[in-house]
Amino acid sequence: MLGVVNADAEQVKQWLQQANIRHYICEHCHGLHLSELQEREGVVDARLFVEEDGILLTTMVCPSNSSSTLSRPPWMPRCNCWMRARNITG
Numbered sequence: 263m264l265g266v267v268n269a270d271a272e273q274v275k276q277w278l279q280q281a282n283i284r285h286y287i288c289e290h291c292h293g294l295h296l297s298e299l300q301e302r303e304g305v306v307d308a309r310l311f312v313e314e315d316g317i318l319l320t321t322m323v324c325p326s327n328s329s330s331t332l333s334r335p336p337w338m339p340r341c342n343c344w345m346r347a348r349n350i351t352g
Contacts, residue, residue: 271312285310293320 269277274294278285284297293309299321300308307322 269312269317274310274312274317 271294275285278294278296285294286297287293288295288309291309291311293311296308296310299305304323304325305321306324307320309320311318311320
């Protein structure tokens, strides 16, 4: 049985590199954005956050239906982190 691994951000980046998963660190949220997942149809944002008690994976998607496909509006940045921070601080 495998033991519990306490991973930090550097360890997670190393695992992503070893698995050939393209990613980048966002300057706005400091999350590890998963490029390939973000390029999938309907996915607006996909990030990993390394927290004290674990790793959080978030994925924001736009729903679609048979009559029309919704996508990220052109004015919406790939990462909407700065929008949230701006709304909270003023």
